[in-house]
Amino acid sequence: MRLDAVISNAVSRLSDRSDSARLDAEILLCQAINKPRSYLFAHPEDELDELTHNRFEKQLQRRIKGEPVSYITGKREFWSHNFLVSPATLIPRPETELLVDLALQMIPHDSDWQILDLGTGSGAIAISIAAERLMCKVTATDISPDALAIAQKNGRQAKLSNLIFLNGDWTTPVIGKSFNIIISNPPYLAEDNEALMELHCEPKKALTSGADGLDDIRILARDCADILIQDGWLMIEHGIDQAHDVANILKAEGWTDIICHNDLSGRPRVTVARQNGK
Ligand code: GLN
Numbered sequence: 248m249r250l251d252a253v254i255s256n257a258v259s260r261l262s263d264r265s266d267s268a269r270l271d272a273e274i275l276l277c278q279a280i281n282k283p284r285s286y287l288f289a290h291p292e293d294e295l296d297e298l299t300h301n302r303f304e305k306q307l308q309r310r311i312k313g314e315p316v317s318y319i320t321g322k323r324e325f326w327s328h329n330f331l332v333s334p335a336t337l338i339p340r341p342e343t344e345l346l347v348d349l350a351l352q353m354i355p356h357d358s359d360w361q362i363l364d365l366g367t368g369s370g371a372i373a374i375s376i377a378a379e380r381l382m383c384k385v386t387a388t389d390i391s392p393d394a395l396a397i398a399q400k401n402g403r404q405a406k407l408s409n410l411i412f413l414n415g416d417w418t419t420p421v422i423g424k425s426f427n428i429i430i431s432n433p434p435y436l437a438e439d440n441e442a443l444m445e446l447h448c449e450p451k452k453a454l455t456s457g458a459d460g461l462d463d464i465r466i467l468a469r470d471c472a473d474i475l476i477q478d479g480w481l482m483i484e485h486g487i488d489q490a491h492d493v494a495n496i497l498k499a500e501g502w503t504d505i506i507c508h509n510d511l512s513g514r515p516r517v518t519v520a521r522q523n524g525k
């Protein structure tokens with residue numbers, strides 16, 4: 248079958264399963280033929296051999312059953328880097344690039360800041376920042392050894408020497424240390440959030456946090472002040488309906504200068520706060 252026919256056929260079978268049926272089909276086909284997406288546009292008439300077609304069909308079946316494309320290909324682009332992902336890690340989201348963007352606005356270019364990414368998952372945030380601030384030292388932690396193994400692989404792939412990875416629960420692996428800025432994309436969905444049906448392939452522990460989704464943010468608000476320098480910054484991603492609650496949690500723990508920033512779709516997504524010497 249010609250490549251363009253393979254794609255049309257896949258799109259029609261995927262369209263009630265995926266909002267991005269064409270893109271999904273193209274990414275999976277490119278993986279099967281080991282070519283960039285531009286090849287599909289340049290050579291629509293190429294014939295797919297049977298072996299490759301079978302390989303593509305197997306991957307397409309996984310997508311039709313609801314597995315995210317990134318787990319099928321094992322990678323995802325974020326902040327112009329290619330990251331390995333696995334079912335032990337969340338798939339990095341475009342909205343999380345706001346965290347990286349805001350952090351880079353705050354971290355001066357030639358500084359040697361100590362930066363902490365709590366709950367790093369695939370390492371996407373920590374590695375993206377470390378690559379843009381080579382004089383800074385970035386520490387990335389995760390409670391899941393399997394996620395941390397993926398983050399470490401991504402770190403090695405990025406060939407950065409200003410990164411370290413530590414295993415443990417929130418601030419536990421860095422108690423006694425002191426950072427200029429702490430960044431986190433913690434789990435923040437309520438345990439009964441309907442979106443979880445769609446996210447069933449991703450690790451629940453990385454997505455949900457108690458009845459209102461805020462349990463881990465409460466822990467960060469309580470514990471992060473102890474490992475920040477005076478006037479250091481905390482930056483947390485949260486749900487679009489949580490800005491008010493997050494601000495109240497931070498205020499109650501003595502944080503100041505609390506500001507919420509919108510993501511590219513104009514939805515409140517990241518709250519930044521300053522530590523005033525707890
Ligand atoms: N942003 C993710 C989602 O809503 C949730 C990620 C998280 O809990 N940190 O799909």
